[in-house]
Amino acid sequence: MSKVVLITGGSSGIGKAIGEFLIKKGFDVYGTSRNPSNYKESKFPLVALDVTQSQSIINCIDEVLSRTSKIDVLINNAGAGITGPIEEIPEDEIKRNFETNLFGPINVIKAVLPSMRKNKSGLIINITSIAGYMGLPYRGVYSASKGALEIITESFRMELKPFNIEMTNVAPGDFATNIAAGRYHAPVIDNSPYKEQYEASLKMMDEHVDGGNDPNEMAEAILKIINTPKPKIHYKVGVFMQKFSIVLKRILPDKVYEKLLMNHYKL
Known part of the structure; x- marks a missing residue:
């Protein structure tokens, strides 16, 4: 029998690319969307899901x-x-961002675990972000929610060892998707002390996404993980410098690393 794969957020972007890639490789793929009826052309079935609602x-x-x-x-x-x-x-x-990026995934995991435990096998892949490895200016809430998911996966893995259920994180860098359009942007306030720096940072973020890698690179990485008997705890997928930034954070003094980030964002 084909392996059954469930992808939350499978209607667009990285989730859609992963689903379409895995179908070609013979997997039985299901995706989710808050409004499946809006995606009638989906190449795999979409099931209704709002990860913020139990x-x-x-x-x-x-x-x-x-x-x-x-x-x-x-x-x-x-x-x-x-x-x-x-x-x-x-x-x-x-709070809404943490409900989506942290509590939602935790609750989806909780819901699927009884079935996996019954089958004495399973693999859970949490899509996080390279941004979750560091506090980025004007993306602090996003960094924090994704970083929390990275850490809680470490705990989950150890708790699930007796049941032959594996869990891992995959942290993507910038990929060419529509994520920027779906972001919550705090409004740029004319008399805000942050106005100029925030506007410039927003422009830079959007440019990074528009010039990002092909989402199929993530799909290929996911396939390799699925085919790995004992996945690692953390994977990073993206351009060299984005992945190397995590190494630099590990080896550089905190203030030196902070200065590098501020120079990068022209702060």
């Missing part, structure tokens, strides 16, 4: 299991971007 998560997992009786691989890809000076981002938007 009942929606339960309904989604139940529906996939009713169609397939198992979920071999869960790819927690659904996520949301957020930008802005931390001082000026509304508290509700900060």
Whole structure:
């Protein structure tokens, strides 16, 4: 039987690219979307899911299991971007981002674990971000939510060892997707002390995404992980300098690394 793969956030961007790639490799792929009816041309079935709603998560997992009786691989890809000076981002938007990027994936994992434990096997891949390895200016909330998912995966892995369930993180750098359009942008306020720096940083972020790598690079990396019996804890996928920035953070003094980031963002 083909392995069953469930990809949250499978209607566009990285999730869509992964799903279409895995179908060609013979996997039985299901994706999710908050509004599947908007994506009638999807090459794989989309199931309704809002990762911020507990009942929606339960309904989604139940529906996939009713169609397939198992979920071999869960790819927690659904996520949301957020930008802005931390001082000026509304508290509700900060909470909403953590609901999507951290609590949502945790709750999807919780919902799928009983089935995987019953089958005595399973693989969970959490899509995080290279931004989750460092606090970036005007992306601090995003960095924090993705960084938290990286760390909680480390704990989850050890707890799941007795059940033959593997879990790993894949941190992408910038890829050419529509993520920028779906971000929450704190408004640029005319009399804000952050106005000039924030505007310049926003422009740079959008340029990085527009000039990003092909999402199929992520799909190929995911396939390799699925075919790896004992995946590593952390994977990074992106251009050399983005991946190398994590190495630099590990070896440089904190203030030196901070200065490098500030120079990069022209702060």
